[in-house]
Amino acid sequence: MGRFPDSRFDKAADGGRDNPRATGAVRLSDVAAAAGVAAMTVSRALNQPELVSERTRERVQRAVIETGYVPNRVAGALASSRSKMVAVLVPTVAHSLFADVVQSITDTLAVEGYQVLLGLTGYQTEEEAAVVETVLSRRPDALVVAGTRHSEATRQRLGAARIPVVEIWDMSDDPLDMLIGFSHHAVGEAVADHLLGCGYQRFGQAMADDPRSHQRAEGFNARILAEQKARPDAGIKVTTHWAEIPATLVGGRTTAANVLAGMPDCEAIFCSSDTLAMGVIAEAQSRAMAIPEALAVMGFGDMSFAAATWPALSTVRIDGAEIGRLTAAHLLQRFGAGSPDPAHDIVDVGFEIVARQTTLSPRS
Amino acid sequence: MGRFPDSRFDKAADGGRDNPRATGAVRLSDVAAAAGVAAMTVSRALNQPELVSERTRERVQRAVIETGYVPNRVAGALASSRSKMVAVLVPTVAHSLFADVVQSITDTLAVEGYQVLLGLTGYQTEEEAAVVETVLSRRPDALVVAGTRHSEATRQRLGAARIPVVEIWDMSDDPLDMLIGFSHHAVGEAVADHLLGCGYQRFGQAMADDPRSHQRAEGFNARILAEQKARPDAGIKVTTHWAEIPATLVGGRTTAANVLAGMPDCEAIFCSSDTLAMGVIAEAQSRAMAIPEALAVMGFGDMSFAAATWPALSTVRIDGAEIGRLTAAHLLQRFGAGSPDPAHDIVDVGFEIVARQTTLSPRS
DNA sequence: CTGTTAGCGCGTTCAG
DNA sequence: CTGAACGCGCTAACAG
Numbered sequence: 001m002g003r004f005p006d007s008r009f010d011k012a013a014d015g016g017r018d019n020p021r022a023t024g025a026v027r028l029s030d031v032a033a034a035a036g037v038a039a040m041t042v043s044r045a046l047n048q049p050e051l052v053s054e055r056t057r058e059r060v061q062r063a064v065i066e067t068g069y070v071p072n073r074v075a076g077a078l079a080s081s082r083s084k085m086v087a088v089l090v091p092t093v094a095h096s097l098f099a100d101v102v103q104s105i106t107d108t109l110a111v112e113g114y115q116v117l118l119g120l121t122g123y124q125t126e127e128e129a130a131v132v133e134t135v136l137s138r139r140p141d142a143l144v145v146a147g148t149r150h151s152e153a154t155r156q157r158l159g160a161a162r163i164p165v166v167e168i169w170d171m172s173d174d175p176l177d178m179l180i181g182f183s184h185h186a187v188g189e190a191v192a193d194h195l196l197g198c199g200y201q202r203f204g205q206a207m208a209d210d211p212r213s214h215q216r217a218e219g220f221n222a223r224i225l226a227e228q229k230a231r232p233d234a235g236i237k238v239t240t241h242w243a244e245i246p247a248t249l250v251g252g253r254t255t256a257a258n259v260l261a262g263m264p265d266c267e268a269i270f271c272s273s274d275t276l277a278m279g280v281i282a283e284a285q286s287r288a289m290a291i292p293e294a295l296a297v298m299g300f301g302d303m304s305f306a307a308a309t310w311p312a313l314s315t316v317r318i319d320g321a322e323i324g325r326l327t328a329a330h331l332l333q334r335f336g337a338g339s340p341d342p343a344h345d346i347v348d349v350g351f352e353i354v355a356r357q358t359t360l361s362p363r364s
Numbered sequence: 365m366g367r368f369p370d371s372r373f374d375k376a377a378d379g380g381r382d383n384p385r386a387t388g389a390v391r392l393s394d395v396a397a398a399a400g401v402a403a404m405t406v407s408r409a410l411n412q413p414e415l416v417s418e419r420t421r422e423r424v425q426r427a428v429i430e431t432g433y434v435p436n437r438v439a440g441a442l443a444s445s446r447s448k449m450v451a452v453l454v455p456t457v458a459h460s461l462f463a464d465v466v467q468s469i470t471d472t473l474a475v476e477g478y479q480v481l482l483g484l485t486g487y488q489t490e491e492e493a494a495v496v497e498t499v500l501s502r503r504p505d506a507l508v509v510a511g512t513r514h515s516e517a518t519r520q521r522l523g524a525a526r527i528p529v530v531e532i533w534d535m536s537d538d539p540l541d542m543l544i545g546f547s548h549h550a551v552g553e554a555v556a557d558h559l560l561g562c563g564y565q566r567f568g569q570a571m572a573d574d575p576r577s578h579q580r581a582e583g584f585n586a587r588i589l590a591e592q593k594a595r596p597d598a599g600i601k602v603t604t605h606w607a608e609i610p611a612t613l614v615g616g617r618t619t620a621a622n623v624l625a626g627m628p629d630c631e632a633i634f635c636s637s638d639t640l641a642m643g644v645i646a647e648a649q650s651r652a653m654a655i656p657e658a659l660a661v662m663g664f665g666d667m668s669f670a671a672a673t674w675p676a677l678s679t680v681r682i683d684g685a686e687i688g689r690l691t692a693a694h695l696l697q698r699f700g701a702g703s704p705d706p707a708h709d710i711v712d713v714g715f716e717i718v719a720r721q722t723t724l725s726p727r728s
Numbered sequence: 729c730t731g732t733t734a735g736c737g738c739g740t741t742c743a744g
Numbered sequence: 745c746t747g748a749a750c751g752c753g754c755t756a757a758c759a760g
Contacts, residue, residue, distance in 0.1 A: 073501040075737035094467040103458040137437040439753030
């Protein structure tokens with residue numbers, strides 16, 4: 001009582017209601033009374049209208065509007081053990097890649113009446129464990145998590161939760177449950193192959209210092225080194241520089257400067273994200289280096305904007321929106337809301353240069 | 365039963381538990397039994413440890429680990445009518461401005477044990493109404509909403525919800541409850557004053573077609589037109605072009621092209637967001653127009669990255685993170701977690717060029 | 729400091 | 745097609 005200074009938070013100030021209660025909110029039974037039916041009938045009229053006669057349905061709807069009833073899904077969730085919430089765990093939402101994922105999942109689930117419970121894990125496994133626990137305490141109906149590297153505690157909790165779990169944005173031989181992702185190592189390889197195919201020989205990397213960027217860098221380097229061995233006299237070389245996370249334009253610019261300081265004749269720079277690529281491009285512009293004539297820039301993420309801006313910019317494209325949509329579709333399928341078409345178990349994540357399919361593998 | 369094809373979703377397959385139940389999850393009473401105490405004691409040991417003797421507390425903690433108990437906050441929320449959730453409603457999360465807000469609020473609330481229920485409203489009042497209703501059905505403890513223009517239905521529901529409501533990112537003479545914002549009209553005016561002060565005379569605007577950008581454009585135009593009247597022979601002119609939402613780099617580039625087509629001698633362009641500004645800069649670069657010598661670019665949002673990239677780029681800066689932190693701080697204060705310092709009712713939203721304070725005005 | 733009782737508001741189940 | 749009883753898992757309020 002009186003936790004808040006102003007009267008609107010005093011529960012006693014419930015106004016002219018007949019039966020003032022703790023929350024002061026309109027309940028199902030209030031609507032039922034107004035409509036002259038049982039509470040259960042109101043519940044049905046709202047959730048399974050087809051089971052209720054049209055006449056009662058109308059009376060209920062009128063009563064709902066009259067009373068200003070807003071269903072209490074907390075109670076509903078407890079009674080039915082279905083929360084209509086999906087937890088979405090991403091490292092950060094302040095990065096366009098993940099922001100797009102969250103946007104897309106949210107939009108898609110909203111259509112089916114699901115809501116998103118957001119969990120931001122940072123890039124640390126430890127923090128993820130804490131977020132997983134809090135999030136699971138809300139009993140979401142499903143959980144989407146970016147990344148496949150989890151602490152043992154997280155794996156256990158996620159297993160015990162007995163809900164569909166979808167790992168996205170990475171590859172794994174041992175998925176927790178379902179997986180919609182791709183190999184970042186393969187992305188790096190594909191980028192290297194592409195650039196080698198273009199005839200470039202002196203490469204720089206401007207990579208964010210996060211686990212998945214490291215994988216892309218490794219894939220890239222592996223291919224470059226292999227080519228060095230295959231053609232030892234071709235003058236192929238590569239240098240890698242790291243940008244602090246979160247990746248920013250400034251970070252991209254600084255890292256580009258570092259790359260060019262160490263390798264002034266660098267021909268092409270591979271960046272771990274679109275944001276960094278923009279920074280690299282900025283640095284190039286400020287040095288009056290034409291793109292891509294003097295310096296080719298390779299991004300990662302949905303760089304359609306950059307591609308349109310600098311037409312010659314090559315880009316590995318992963319459509320975050322599309323990943324989101326697929327994710328949601330699969331979740332819904334598991335919920336029984338979609339068609340159980342087995343063909344949907346094969347997912348093309350939408351690479352432009354790299355195209356790789358992953359299989360949904362429900363835990364046995 | 366059997367809604368899911370694989371057995372892990374069959375509730376009967378509860379395994380070797382002594383007392384298989386609907387959800388199959390460990391309950392408070394299970395922990396209580398394991399610890400040899402009453403359920404209530406476990407609840408207290410977890411939520412108000414200071415009220416429990418150290419010895420029982422330890423026994424409980426051991427039992428929690430043993431059983432792998434994850435609290436059910438759905439039940440907790442129903443019983444206590446405190447959900448420990450804060451709803452955050454923004455038009456989109458696929459825009460750096462709002463993504464930063466969400467990131468910041470989430471981080472800050474997490475420290476106090478609150479979680480974010482995300483609601484994406486699009487830019488439409490109508491959609492907002494629907495999102496408000498669904499979100500309120502989860503009974504959040506508070507609600508943060510971007511913008512001050514709401515439908516009548518929304519205003520009513522928000523009022524009836526009897527929770528703290530914080531409007532952010534805009535100004536209003538008639539706030540629903542609390543308000544942490546600023547006037548977009550004033551931002552436009554300040555930008556115009558700044559550019560006029562720099563001696564520019566021929567202005568373009570590249571604005572996103574959303575309500576708040578319109579306000580900034582109006583403020584800008586109002587000042588420019590006033591100056592025109594004051595100095596009719598100074599050759600001051602202005603042209604405004606709109607970019608489709610969501611704002612993209614490509615949109616910025618296209619809009620810049622439109623501006624320059626209609627006003628080839630344009631000296632300065634005011635953009636409604638950092639993203640559009642980046643696109644305008646790109647277009648300028650591709651035309652070999654030096655920035656800011658040939659064309660000055662003015663952004664809006666946290667363009668610290670761009671400022672570092674193009675040092676001469678002027679920018680009205682609103683620190684999204686800071687807004688978030690303030691917002692959260694105020695929420696927590698209302699929750700009783702912060703000090704009820706009345707000085708906190710005055711908030712500086714952190715403009716660099718425009719500095720304006722707003723007052724928190726709890727509804728009477 | 730600990731335990732007991734009685735709901736929170738709704739959905740499930742089974743009768744009518 | 746509609747209704748009544750019961751319980752989801754937890755916490756408020758009180759009693760010891």
